[in-house]
Structure formats: C-alpha cells, structure tokens
Amino acid sequence: MKKEEIQRKIIDAVKRVKAENPMAPSMTNNVTINLVANAQLAVGGSAAMTYLDDEAEALGGMSDGFYINMGTMMPVYRDTFVKAAKFLSENGKKWVLDPVGVGMGDVRMDILRRMKDYKPAIVRANASEVMALSALWGAEEEGSAATARGVDSTDTVDAAEQAAVSLARLIGGAVEVSGEVDLITDGKTVVRSYGGSKYMEMITGAGCSLGGVTAVYACVADPFTAAVTAANVYNLAGRAADGEVQGPGSFQVRFLDHLYMAGPEDVAANPFDVKEL
Amino acid sequence: MKKEEIQRKIIDAVKRVKAENPMAPSMTNNVTINLVANAQLAVGGSAAMTYLDDEAEALGGMSDGFYINMGTMMPVYRDTFVKAAKFLSENGKKWVLDPVGVGMGDVRMDILRRMKDYKPAIVRANASEVMALSALWGAEEEGSAATARGVDSTDTVDAAEQAAVSLARLIGGAVEVSGEVDLITDGKTVVRSYGGSKYMEMITGAGCSLGGVTAVYACVADPFTAAVTAANVYNLAGRAADGEVQGPGSFQVRFLDHLYMAGPEDVAANPFDVKEL
Amino acid sequence: MKKEEIQRKIIDAVKRVKAENPMAPSMTNNVTINLVANAQLAVGGSAAMTYLDDEAEALGGMSDGFYINMGTMMPVYRDTFVKAAKFLSENGKKWVLDPVGVGMGDVRMDILRRMKDYKPAIVRANASEVMALSALWGAEEEGSAATARGVDSTDTVDAAEQAAVSLARLIGGAVEVSGEVDLITDGKTVVRSYGGSKYMEMITGAGCSLGGVTAVYACVADPFTAAVTAANVYNLAGRAADGEVQGPGSFQVRFLDHLYMAGPEDVAANPFDVKEL
DSSP states (O other), X not given: OOHHHHHXXXXXXXXXXXXXXXXXXXXXXXXXXXXXXXXXXXXXXXXXXXXXXXXXXXXXXXXXXXEEEOSSOOTTHHHHXXXXXXXXXXXXXXXXXXXXXXXXOHHXXXXXXXXXXXXXXXXXXXXXHHHHHHHHTTOSOTTOHHHHSOOOTXXXXXXXXXXXXXXXXXXXXXEEEESSSEEEEOSSEEEXXXXXXXXXXXXXXXXXXXXXHHHHHHTTSOHHHHHHHHHXXXXXXXXXXXXXXXXXXXXXXXXXXXXXXXXXXXXXXXXXXXXEO | OOHHHHHHHHHHHHHHHHHHOOEEEEEXXXXXXXXXXXXXXXXXXXXXXXOOHHHHHHHHTTOSEEEEEOSSOOTTHHHHHHHHHHHHHHTXXXXXXXXXXXXXXXXXXXXXXXXXXXXXXXXXXXXXXXXHHHHHTTOSOTTOHHHHSOOOTTOXXXXXXXXXXXXXXXXXXXXXXXXXXXXXXXXXXXEEEOOOOGGGGTSTTHHHHHHHHHHHHHTTSOHHHHHHHHHHHHHHHHHHHHTTOSSHHHHHHHHHHHHHHOOHHHHHHSOEEEEEO | OOHHHHHHHHHHHXXXXXXXXXXXXXXXXXXXXXXXXXXXXXXXXXXXXXXXXXXXXXXXXXXXXXXXXXXXXXXXXXXXXXXXXHHHHHTTOEEEEEOTXXXXXHHHHHHHHHHTTSOXXXXXEEHHHXXXXXXXXXXXXXTOHHHHSOOOTTOOTGGGHHHHHHHHHHHTSEEEEESSSEEEEOSSEEEEEOOOOGGGXXXXXXXXXXXXHHHHHHTTSOHHHHHHXXXXXXXXXXXXXXXXXSSHHHHHHHHHHHHHHOOHHHHHHSXXXXXXX
C-alpha cells in the first residue's frame, strides 16, 4: 500500500470518529481504566466498561469495535473474557487484545490459550508481549529466530518484527507493537510511526489507552488503518505535550488535550515509514 | 418555593459541607471512582468507597448520605447493592441512585427491580435513564406520553420532565436530570440550572461525580436542596473552567479547582429558573 | 543514628531507584490505584497491580518490595491478601501494609488478625490506624496510654508515637505515621519529617500513594530508610506544588511533576528531626 493511500484512510478514520462518536466497549484493567475512557472520549469516541459476559454481549452487539486488556486479572475474568471473545469473534466484531503480562500466572495463561479459538482483529502490545503471544499461539514458522528468543523487557520493536508479521498473518488482522518507535503490520505491509515522548514511560496507561483508542478507530476502519491511525495520533499528541511540560503529571493532562485537538490532516502528517514485505 | 428561599438553602448547604466535611460513602463504578472521590473532597466533603454489604452498613450507619452508582457491574453487586439499599432505606438514610445502563443486562435489571422496595431519596441520571427507570418502576400515570417513548440517547431533558416529576413523586424525594440544562424536581417544584461546558461530555465521570457530590450535600440538606446545590456548583465550576482550557485533560483539572474555590454565595448565584407545578 | 547518616542513606536510596527502576507490585484499592502507580513511576520505580494470589507470588518473587493496601475490600481479598502476606513474609520480602479502615467490617478485621503471623516490614497509616493496629496485634505494653485510647480521626501523630514505637518493635521493621507532620520510627530512632500541603487532605490517595512509593524505596533500602525517604520526597513535592496552584485538581498534577523532579540531595535536604529513644 502506498503511503498516500494510508494517509487518505487515516484522514477518513479520524473524520468519521469525530463525526459519529462510535462506542468501543472495554473489559480492561482497573489501574488505567479511567485513562482508557478519557483517551477514547478525547479522540471523539465513546466508552463503556464492563466485567460481565452478558453485558459484553449486549455492548458488543451495539458496536463494531471492542477492547480486551488483561492487565489486572480478577477471578470473574476466567469466564467473562473468553465468553466475550467468543461472542465477538463469532459475530464478526473487530476486537483488540492487549495481552498484558502474557506468561505470568495460571489464570492469565489459561485464558490466552482458550482465546486462540476466537482471534482478535488487532493485537496491541509491547515487543516482548508480541513475541510471547506469537510463540504461545504457534504463529511462527519452524526455526524462526523469534521463536527461540525468550520474553525480556529489553526486547526492541525491531526484534519483534518477524513475530508481529507472523502473528498478524495468523489472526488475519493487524499487530501494533509499541515502543520508542511503533511498528504496525497486517502481515503484508509494515509501518513505523515516529514521535511520542519519554514521559509516556513515566505515566501508567499510555499503552492501555492506545489499545482503547485503536478499538475506537476499528469501529470505522479496517484493523490495519485503525492501528496506524491510533499510533500516529499518540505519537503526535505525545510529542506536542512533551515540549510543554516539566513532569509526568502535566504530561498526562496536556497529552489528553492534544489528543482532542489533533485534526485529521495532522494525524495523517505525523511522520511514518512504509515497507512492503 | 420562591427562588430566594432556594438560594438561602443552597448557601446553608454549601457552608455546612465546608464546615462539617460530611462523609458520603459510595458503591460506585471503577471507571470514575477516583473522580467521584476527588469531587466530593473538592466541595468539602469526605469519601469512602466499598464493595461489601457489611461495610456498606457500617459506613452507611455513620452518615446521612450514600451514593450507589451502577456503572460497572460485578457479580458481587447482585447481593451487595440490594442489601445496602435495604439497610439505607430502612434506616432513613438519604441515598442517591445513579441507574447507569438501566435496560442493559440481566444482573443490572434484576437489581433495579428489587431496589424498588428500598427507594432512594434522589435519582441522578440523564434523560433517557430517568425515563427508563420511571417506566420500570411504574411511576407514570396510565397513558402518559413518556411511558410509550423508548430509551434513546437523543432524549432531551425537556422530554424527561414528566417522567422526572412522576418518579420524584413515587420515591417521595428528588430527581436530577443531567443534560445541557439540568432539571431538578421534587414533584412539586421544577428547577432548571444553567452553565457547564461542552467538555463535560468529553471527560468520563462528570455525571457520576455529580451523583457523589449530591450525596455529600444530602448529608446536610433535604433531597431537593441537595440536588439543586450540586447541579449549581457543577454548572458554575464547569463554565469557569471552560474559558481557561484548550482540551478535556486541562478541563478536568481546572474543574476540580473551581469546585473547591466556589463559595456559598457563588453557588446560590449560578443562573437557575424555578417553576411551580 | 545521626542525621548525616540518615541523609547519606536517603541520597543512596533515591539514586538507586532512579538508576534501577525497581518494581514494587501492589494489591491496592480501586479508588486510588492509578495515583499509586503514577507516583511510583514518578519517583523512578515501576508498578504492577494484581488481585490474585498466584500473581502476587509470581510478582513478589521478582521484587524485594511489595505494597498491600486494604482500602476497598472485595470478597476475593479474604484469601488473596493473607496468601500474599504469607508468601512475602516467608520469602523475606519487605512488604508495606496500609491497614485502611482497621476496625471496620468483618472481612477486613479477619484478614488483619490473620496477617499478624506474616508481619510486614513497614506499616504506613494515619495516627488512628496505627493505634488501632498496634492494639489489635497486642504490640503495646500493659497499661500504656495508647492501648486505652479509642480510634478517633482527631488523633494526632504525637499521640500515636508510643503505639508506633511498640508496633515497630513488634514487626521488627518501621512504622510511618502520616499527618501534618510525618513520624517514622524503627523502635529505636524517631524521625519527624516536615513540609507537605493542605491540599494533600483534599485529594484522594496521598496516603495510599505514599505507601506505594515507600515500597519502591524498600526495594533498595532498609525499612526505616525507605520510610524516611518516602516521607521526605512527599513533603518536598507537596510544599513545592502548594505554592503554584489554586486548588486540588492542579495540586495533584504539579505534585506528580515535583515527585519526578526531586533529586537525591533535594530529598535528603527536606527538613526533618531525629530523636534517639
């Protein structure tokens, strides 16, 4: 896909979200649940959070996007997460998975294994998590380098490129790897999006809320466009806020302001590279 | 009631809260739980949140106001919400109900139906929710227009006036309908309070925290005065913050500052109309 | 211990946290969970919250500090809190207990009684809570004044000094009493740390997040040093933010900024007194 075509799709996605205020419901972690909702509202979407499977179905039925984040597991999630994923998958909804903490704890691993049957349209995670999920779901070709590499917080986005491509092909959607540079792929095209701020590592929820905003764009766009649009608006707003503040408290405030102020052309013009595989 | 009399009662409520720091405990949703507590503190009250019925009784016994918000249902609430409502009702406590999502999901509807036996002193909701709860509890006279109308997010505050009046009469308390203009009624008098900001729709929890602040004023005032006072301080602080900010991140910060800075006379002087039925 | 020696240890603790970004996992309340994480990140640490006992063990095994805050009890905590405390105690981890609401409700009291067998390295609480926990765990000598005194929100830090000293000796660690002046003791030395802001009482979570930050410093320092360092950085950042703001909304934002900006020497230079027992 040409860069110009991607930019046209970004402009369309940003415009439609601002005009239609689509609701992307979430089952998400309690640490950053407020920031997820506020970021979704700031870009023009609407938010609704739930813990119960019957509500996930009710809410999921009203929307084309949905966000599941595994940050703070509670016993109730053992049932509700998988039931929600099943409903969303069987009804053709574009749901976004943030596999926080993949590799840690029995409840979490059991859920992730069972979710493989009800694949998300988009996976949003850091490099280590993408590599771990790709391995858990057996996405990678025999003998690929990434399969052998362990989960390590020092993994870089570049190191996760092959795992991301394989995972995107497995789910038939898009994978969004967050880091100093963000990498987005649908298994055919790889985008690298630039910008952001060092403060994004110093507030909790930059990644979680990016997942929620991705789900908002997924209400009006294909998975790959939704992920690139979300990464671009985050990098744009992060860089704009960075220059105005002295610390992480002010950064979060101004970051939300800039998410709100970013226009369609601004988001499309945020620096990004395109590579065809 | 004359406007001057209402204003005298508002001044008294704001003064007493600032002097006495009353605690209004809450069982409230996890998305906006932090903003509810911070708004209660900003106006001079004090906050305590719980999920357990034995704690709701312990906390409820120490306070005259209490806030129950149904935003993010969890399985434990099926028991705790109704037990708390029963205790509060039987002990003459002024509790505020925010029936978020009335009409959605079995757990929620079951709870709301059982709560009819333990009526709140104040219902705080948007127009559609007030109309739905009024219908669910059979508050309206046969053949009234509102009974036939469905729940629709485009319902206006004006469209909900009849439902609000009927519901206020049923519960023998006050109903507070939030919207561009806020409508408050005790079934005999209808107040419309003006002000606020477009940003209130772009942050999560403006409505929830208004419910929590209403419960704070209910500790020291009758339900109708508590609801009018809360609506007025929200409209005042919202308008003041609106002129100072560029986006929803800064708005929330300055809104809390202005909740704190609003004096008794300021709150009473916020524009509102009074209509006798 | 001489003041100069304490200051050298503070400088070392602040430097090591900024250099090593230690993770202090938490089981903490839902009202202030976001502020706890953001404060831990602001001083240079890293955060991870959980509700499940198997995850508390997995996370606790990766860290030397851990934070348990009893603010919003949920049924799941009856098991997970005590199991986590047992694991942490038996594995020599320095865990911080914030016994919010000690004295209220059966679930909470049952947990606190069972936790006595798995003692924390640090207790962080207000004066009334320290006195109540000291009495519950039988820390005080027969006939001491504090044993007889009831739990009262007007208890001052000075009134809790004897209870704090006894409790510190019982747990073999440190007790941190928060108030207008903060008192920290390991049972041999008593420090009083000065500064802060009136706004700390007007935001929710100043105390909770102090507990979380104490756990971060406990990853790299002994319990007494960790508690003094945390109290000092809070008093420093609170005083700095106080002069810049008009209300509690802005205060929280600037407080986080100043937590981030405080250097090792700044924290050590914050006013505090030392008394040997």
